[in-house]
Amino acid sequence: MQAVELIRKKRDGGVLSTEEIDWFIAGYTRGEIPDYQVASWLMAVCWRGMDARETRDLTLAMVHSGAQLRINEVVAPVIDKHSTGGVGDKVTLAVAPLAAACGISVGKMSGRGLGHTGGTIDKLESIQGFRSELTSDEFVRVLESEGLVLAGQSAELAPADGKMYALRNVTGTVESIPLIAASIMSKKLAIGCSHLLLDVKFGGGAFMKTVERARELAQTMVDIGRLAGMHTVAALTSMEQPLGRAVGNALEMAEAIAILRGEGPEDVSELCYHEVAELLLMTGVVSTQEVAQERVREAVRNGAGVAKLAAVIAAQGGDPRQIEEPELLPRAPYRAILNAPRDGYISAIDAEAIGLASMHLGAGRFKKGDPIDHSTGLVLQAKVGDHLRSGEPLVEVHARDHAEAEALFAALLACYQWSDDSVTTGPLIHEIIHP
Incomplete structure (x- = not known):
């Protein structure tokens, strides 16, 4: 050939x-x-x-390109949660330790940022000393000792996907359902979890712009999981505006810690708590939604989620003090406030443009191998539906210098649409797809 x-x-x-x-x-x-x-x-x-058979074959070829852990033979049940990515999507950073604190083993292998969306590993590497590159033996050892492991793509597991993932990011080939499905599911099958919850985003800030495309992607991955014997459920969730308020690596890490403490923004917090409850039900740890929700609330109240995140960070070489005291996370040397240009209700925020703005600050990659500045990003001071008066804070810009921040102001203002009438937002969770 x-x-x-x-x-x-x-x-x-x-x-x-x-x-x-x-x-x-x-x-x-x-x-x-x-x-x-x-x-x-x-x-x-x-x-x-690609048709369904080609997509399945591509997935399996990526799985067979390297080692397979089969961790469900070591720890059972063991779950994974994966998001298809969006702007301000720090859900995994809160869901994984919270689920582990509730008694479920979580084996997580995540990727770096793709396009305008941030990557879980990039965010975790905001923490001094944190090591995401683990050998297969280290992956299993951390999972067994902590009930949670947060690893990056390794050279041993699905190495073909690791190479292709980085290439897709810089060649305009991200938004393809077969490629996304094969990339995600090859990593999951290589690890060998027993249960997988997929968070498939749709809307302006997601790769899937419509709910129909998101449903097609979700169903493709659920079908692959079923054929491979992995219990897979997918949630379709909205990314019409940035999720939470923080956009940028260390900023999102801090917001994830706030969610674990019960102090995070309402939208992203509720989504995280719902997903942990879904995992508890999927694995049979609890039998009703009410019991699941109470289990999650208790892990937030007693600090078990934060403690679990600090423990796994320490196990992987990171500084747990930055979890216990998030003000120790990297901080940009310059901050500026962009104020609202008028009175009114925010009727829409262009999430993709917000993500691109954070990339211009250094929080993302425009080409393969670009370094990440973990300290930079944006903190939204208001979201869709909020009413502001002219001159009130709209966005806090975390930049490397004054000129860099000021250069983004016009582009950031263009991300917002305004209304004189009150605006309502729809639910974040649109649909759940079961096998």
Whole structure:
């Protein structure tokens, strides 16, 4: 076989065989197929798509490109929670330790930021000394000792996806349902959790702009999970505006800690608590929604969620004091307040543009290998439905200097729409898809 033949075949709308997909992914993993050919193939997939069989084969080829942990044979039940990403989405940072504090083992392998959305690992690496790159043995050891592990993509597990994930981010090939589904599910299957809760975002700040596309992606992943024997449930959740108030790595880390303490913004807090309750029900730890919700509330009240996060941070080489005292997290040297330009209700916020603005501050990557400034970002002082008077705080900008902050003001103002009449927002959770 030749890589260019498979590029042409997919470009022209052909269907790739199992053997062709296996050969292509194995060749890329071994370094025999260069990035530029894989980038071309990814664009062809974005354009032409893949059918259900091709998507399943791509997922399994990525799984088989490296080791498989099968941690459900070591700790059972063991769950994972994954979000498809959005602006201000720090849900995993709160859900994983809170679920572990409620008695469920959580084996989490996360990625870095894609496009305008932040990555869980980038946020965790705001913490001094935190090590996300774990060997398979270290992954299992931390999971067994803490009941929770928060790892990045390793060279051992689904290495083909690790290489392809970084390439997609800088080649305009992120927004493809087969590629997203295969990327997410290959990591989950390589780890071998028994249960998986997917948070599939839709709206302006998500990769899936419509609920119909989000439903298609969610159903694709639920089907892959079912065929692989992993109990998979998907929640469709709204990303029409940034989630919570913080956008940026250390800022979102601090907000996740606030959620664990019961002090976070109402929207993202309620979503986190709901997802932990869903995991308790999925795994049979509790039998009713009421009991699940009370279990979550108690873990927030008694500080068990924060304690669990601090413990796993320490186990992975990080400084737990930055969890106990989030004011010790990286802080940008310059802060500026952008004020409301008029009286009125905020009727809409362009979440994707907010995400791009945070990238310009250094909180994200425009090309492969770009460094991240963990201290920079934005803190929204008001959300959709809030009423402000002209001159009241709208956004707090955390930047490296005065010029960098001021340069963003016009772009940030363009992110907001205003109304003279009151505005209501819809529910964050739109639908739950069960296997």
